[in-house]
Amino acid sequence: MSICLINKNMKRIISSLILVLIIFSCSKPKQPEGLILKLQYQPQTKYKITTIRGSETVVRYSGTEIAMQKIKSMNIENPTISKVSTKTDTELITGETLNDKSYPVSLLYKKSNNLNGENEIPEGTVVFGTIKSGHLPTFHTIASDALNFDQKTQLMENVRSNYDQFDFPAKRLKVGDQFSIDRKVSLPMEGSVIETVITSTYKLVGSKKGIAQFTISQSYKMNPKMMDNSFKGNGSGNGSLTYNIKDSLIIAYSIETSLEMHKKLDYFEFDLKTFNDIRQTTQIIKD
Numbered sequence: 001m002s003i004c005l006i007n008k009n010m011k012r013i014i015s016s017l018i019l020v021l022i023i024f025s026c027s028k029p030k031q032p033e034g035l036i037l038k039l040q041y042q043p044q045t046k047y048k049i050t051t052i053r054g055s056e057t058v059v060r061y062s063g064t065e066i067a068m069q070k071i072k073s074m075n076i077e078n079p080t081i082s083k084v085s086t087k088t089d090t091e092l093i094t095g096e097t098l099n100d101k102s103y104p105v106s107l108l109y110k111k112s113n114n115l116n117g118e119n120e121i122p123e124g125t126v127v128f129g130t131i132k133s134g135h136l137p138t139f140h141t142i143a144s145d146a147l148n149f150d151q152k153t154q155l156m157e158n159v160r161s162n163y164d165q166f167d168f169p170a171k172r173l174k175v176g177d178q179f180s181i182d183r184k185v186s187l188p189m190e191g192s193v194i195e196t197v198i199t200s201t202y203k204l205v206g207s208k209k210g211i212a213q214f215t216i217s218q219s220y221k222m223n224p225k226m227m228d229n230s231f232k233g234n235g236s237g238n239g240s241l242t243y244n245i246k247d248s249l250i251i252a253y254s255i256e257t258s259l260e261m262h263k264k265l266d267y268f269e270f271d272l273k274t275f276n277d278i279r280q281t282t283q284i285i286k287d
Helices: 003-027 063-075 151-165
Strands: 046-063 079-092 105-114 126-131 138-143 177-189 190-207 211-224 231-244 249-264 268-284
Touching: 046 063, 063 268, 126 151, 138 151, 190 231, 211 249
Parallel strands: none
Antiparallel strands: 046 079, 046 268, 079 105, 105 126, 126 138, 177 190, 190 211, 211 231, 231 249, 249 268
16 A cells, blocks of 8 residues: 555544544533532422521620619529520422413421420411522412411511522632622611621532532621610621532531620620521422
């Protein structure tokens, strides 16, 4: 075989390889690196959500002898210590997709007991809402014969706040990357309001077999709507988040926080310390 014929054959082979590579690269574009932390519930799916909340609050009073006697006469212990713990089992159920690409969602309370075994939220209470494609649930109605108007209003605020905290920015993350989000909360106190900004920082620390692990750190900045310096407060928190990439689902979430507040009144002052622990797990219910 002549050298010219060999060169022609090689050129044909190389040309064919280049053509195959071009076709392959065009048909399968390179996927962007990193993941986007996004909570998305799918239509026609049922989720089991278990939430355990615990808190301990310690209030210490100090001041003039008359003020201390007054507090004692009101049967107020010094320090006053209170503990609260609840376990809540709920089911989040989504319906069929409608013409506008939205679908209904309902949050059913199966059981919600405190330390004494008492129901915090009546069994069978349902919170109704809607999910638009690619968005978090928007809740609008509560069905319960056992809750009054104020209780329903408080429950709705709690439910909305719980889901709003998972409204993350659409940012691609690689291991080691992090992002922060701010949430504003108003706390009433002694006829005034404490404007609090909670800054939560999420850091992607690992991703393996379709499961991503995040650490969470929080800081609390409190700004009282007062003209004097009678109030001081701060807080911090740490936790973790486990994310199922395929199902776009937060399957485990936990956060421990501590808050400290100091308030000075005319005749006495108090120091408040509170410790909170929240743990939540979510799983898809297979029929």
